Amino acid sequence: MEQHRQNQRMPNRRDRPTGPRQPETNNALTPKDIIAILRRHVWLIISLTIIGFMIGGVSWFLLLRYSPKYSASTFIKVLSPAEKDPTAFGRGMATKDVQFGYRQSIAQLIRRPSNLSALLKRDKIQDTKWFKQFGEIKDKRLGKALKDLKKRFGVFADRDAEFVVVSMSCGDAKEAALIVNEMAKMFIATQGTTKRKEVAEKLARFNEQLARLEANLSAAERAMDEVRKRWGFMDLEEGSFESTTTITLNRLELEQNELFLEISEIAATVERFEEQVAGPIPTQVSQQIERDPIMLNLGQQLSAMEARLAGSLTKLGENHRVIRELQEQKKAIEQERELRRIEISERTRQANLNNAKDRLTILQDKYEQLEIIRKEAEATKRDYDLAIVQYKQRLAIRDERKERLNEIKRSIEKLKIMHDDPETPKVQFVGDAPVPLEVSSPKWQVFFPGGIFLGFMIGVGISFLIELLNDLVRTPRDVGRFLHVPLLGVIPDADDDDNAYDVDQFQVLRLAPYSFVSESYRRFRTNLKLSNAETNAKAFLISSAAAGDGRTTVAVNLAMAFVTENKKVLLIDANFWKPNLHTIFKENDSQDAETEQYESEFGLSTLLAGLCGYQEVIRPSGTEGLDIIDAGLLPVNPAELISGPQMEQLIKHQRQIYDYIIIDAPPVLLVGDVKTLAKYVDSTILVFNAATTRRGIAIRMVGELRTADANIAGCVLMAVKAMKGGYFAEQFKLYNELQKAQMAHSV
CATH class of the missing domain: 1.10.287 (Helix Hairpins)
Structure with a gap:
């Protein structure tokens, strides 16, 4: 009967369901992700916002002291562009849009380069400190002054009122008002001269037409007299009676x-x-x-x-x-x-x-x-x-x-x-621009809020840049978004758990059973059982992308979790390059040299090489229900031993004895033994470390295992930090409150 059980073949891997596959998820950031990112980097954002506030304040103070700006403005009244009949009462009206368009055209006329150049040639303007700052060379000075004037001189057409606003900003309040007034007066005078010249030209043309029409009228009356004389009819005038x-x-x-x-x-x-x-x-x-x-x-x-x-x-x-x-x-x-x-x-x-x-x-x-x-x-x-x-x-x-x-x-x-009408130029000077009493720039209402806003936006931008440049698999959402592998368990970082931070993580389930970390392993065990309920999987392979990702920790604690359910578990150390189980599970503290020699000579390598039997390599772990097979001595040809028939026979034989077989495999991307081992087990469990596993490495590991036709049951995310807005922020708090309530009730 025993021989019959050993000769039983493992079920066909292609006939087994591969477990649930998570649906494809959208890689775009959701509002929840954005809020989580902001919460994780809230102190960075606050710090940069404060720095921005300080920079804005310092900039305002320095500009106010060394480079203040004063803005002076005046108004030019723009009359309706509709032609006014001077012999009739009232004023010609135009639509609101037409009037606004006319005011805009007046504003463009004021800002013409020719007007600006003419303004700079006036004696009062050339005597200002603003004009003298551009040097002594005449041509260069005019060019620089014109360029600066285009920046500082403004003309704005009011949409609702009948005014054009003319403004100027410079370092001296009196000079700003002087420049504005000179421009307004010059434009009014120029516009009046231009309009009256246009009227005079029209008047001359009309007088010429008048002389021609009077001569033509006399010729027409002579032609009428000729008709009357030729026909002899004197009653040709058109009237109300018949001839x-x-x-x-x-x-x-x-x-x-x-x-x-x-x-x-x-x-x-x-x-x-x-x-x-x-x-x-x-x-x-x-x-x-x-x-x-x-x-x-x-x-x-x-x-x-x-x-x-x-x-x-x-x-x-x-x-x-x-x-x-x-x-x-x-x-x-x-x-x-x-x-x-x-x-x-x-x-x-x-x-x-x-x-x-x-x-x-x-x-x-x-x-x-x-x-x-x-x-x-x-x-x-x-x-x-x-x-x-x-x-x-x-x-x-x-x-x-x-x-x-x-x-x-x-x-x-x-x-x-x-x-002779004063309204002919269509523009009227309202009055001189008053000398400004307050600076127009800088204003603290702009610099302080602007610094705050700029610092805040830089903080937000750096926060998102940090998140986008970080390619680690850090959260469960990263697993679903990039790897598309079922997530069986999330193990928090022990430093965030007060009950487990100073406990050996290889045996945290035994040493700190009431910690949140232990509860996470138990949840992982439950999810694994539920995902393999139909296939009744018993042999599991635990692997990761690289060394130090927590693969052995997951394997040991998963075995402990099954043992707590009174299950019999065999834990196999298949990592010949860096074995750990012999250091985690020691027989006793008083072992002598002979026992150490025994441990170094017998293990999985000697079993696969045919140098010993099952009884020599299987040893108790010190925990009831859990047995261990150490890796043994590093063989010369580990890949050949793993792919040999002895490994497959080992799993088949022990399947009949133990409820679960857990194999601690080497990293997938370092050696090729994992792909061979994956063929002998029911399911493969991948371990990703939130602090070290990068997305590209994780995606490559999943791809290679799927290429090897490995049945990936799911993955475990290790060392997940309880970040602000993260996965465990509220979970720790709720779990601790629940534990306190249970302990109080038990007392």
């Missing part, structure tokens, strides 16, 4: 139209009368016939005859001779009456027809005469219209020249007023 020719033509056309209508009516009457002559007697003619005296007499006779006939017929009968005579007389009267009616009808209709024809002839003759007169009027009207067109053309030319002449006269009057 005589037009009125006559309109009257003739109206009479002709009325006559045409009358002719049409007469022609229709003639046609109607012609139809009546050939047709039945119309009603009107019948009425005229009935009114004829003869017809009336015959009608009376006929009525009397009918009455007589009716009376005789009753008495005599129809066949009586008298009756027949009366009937014949009646018939004769009726025939005569009919003949008279026909005669009157024919005569009346013919007379009406003849009268209508005569009227038609008269009207037609009159229409022809009107047509002749109308054509003559139309010809006259055409001549009149042509004359009107020519006259209006010349009249428009005359009116245009006359209006232009009036405009020129008004403009000349305005320019004459503007030439």
Whole structure:
């Protein structure tokens, strides 16, 4: 059965889960990181801030005593750039932006190099101490003075007020005011002369235009007289009434139209009368016939005859001779009456027809005469219209020249007023600049806060520079940000723990079990177990990048942490170059020379070389549950021994006996044995020292182990300082309070 357990093969490493991998993290600084950096370097920042305050104060005092500056200023009032009508009340207005732009242009004019050079040539300016300080050579002195004046002389256009501020700074208060006043007066005078010269030039041009327009106006009036004489019309002036020719033509056309209508009516009457002559007697003619005296007499006779006939017929009968005579007389009267009616009808209709024809002839003759007169009027009207067109053309030319002449006269009057107007230059001198009573520079309100701010910013900059130049793996965040390896434990620096600072760190878990350092190892043990819960890992390899990183300390204390859980642990020292376990775990203090010889002869090297068995190399550590295999003598070929089958058989065999096997390996970057050992164990644990391990070395170590297909369970960060704003700043305080509470409760 024992042989069967020894021959069991280790599980396939590629089938085991490699443990949780931390997510990629952003390398940018977070607000929390920035605050932590500032807290860690708070005293540096405070010191530099105080130094900056002192430097600012000293600079202010020295400048105030040896190089004070006085600033004098005055105002130049800038009027609205809108053209003002001098004949009207009020002032021309412009928009606020236009006025501000005009003030800016005035400010630029004041600062022109030509104005500055002209200012320097004035006698009062050349007599100042400020001007004399630039030497005696005229050309060089003017150049230096101009260069210095550009720096010290300022012109500012106020946006809300109608002023341009002119200022000057120099070492003498009176000279500063003098320079400002001289510039303001010189510019006002120059601007007034320039503007009045411009007005005078405009006035001369307008007078020339006035003379030309008067000559052109006389020529236009002569052309109008020529049109009137040529056509013979004197009523060509445009007015509200029509001309005589037009009125006559309109009257003739109206009479002709009325006559045409009358002719049409007469022609229709003639046609109607012609139809009546050939047709039945119309009603009107019948009425005229009935009114004829003869017809009336015959009608009376006929009525009397009918009455007589009716009376005789009753008495005599129809066949009586008298009756027949009366009937014949009646018939004769009726025939005569009919003949008279026909005669009157024919005569009346013919007379009406003849009268209508005569009227038609008269009207037609009159229409022809009107047509002749109308054509003559139309010809006259055409001549009149042509004359009107020519006259209006010349009249428009005359009116245009006359209006232009009036405009020129008004403009000349305005320019004459503007030439003598004091507001023509658009700038006015408000008053002399007062002599400044206080220095303008230096001001303590600037130097003291400026020194404080500068010192503070330099302190902050140096703090961040220190942090950026420091490439150590110092914090858990550095592990996650740069290495991307699961962090299993963070061990604080023992100097920060009052309970562990004077204790042997190899056995701090046993000697100071209630210290925060010991609690950190126990937390590391718990995290390791949780990360390997699924794989049930039992063999662990502990390694670091370089010697002195705390690799052996972590291995020993991890073994102690497992032992406190009543686990059986085998601790193997595989560092042939610098073994430590034989000095940490001694059998007893009274060992003799023979025992020392035994310790030096038996160890892992002799076991791998086949010079001894397991029982000879495994020894107790002095702590129950913890056994040790020392490194033994340094072999000639350590790499070959590590890669041989004996090492793999050792781990397989002891896996059946011990709950955990912990191997203290040499540094990864110094020897290649670690890569071989990593193949025999379940998981590899890396140790980074916050005080010595650099990021590049740590990244290289992780990369080489992953290239060798090592199962990296995680890492441990050793010797982490409790920095201000760091990882353990509050942890120590809370843990100490908790320990005090537990001890009080246990008592």
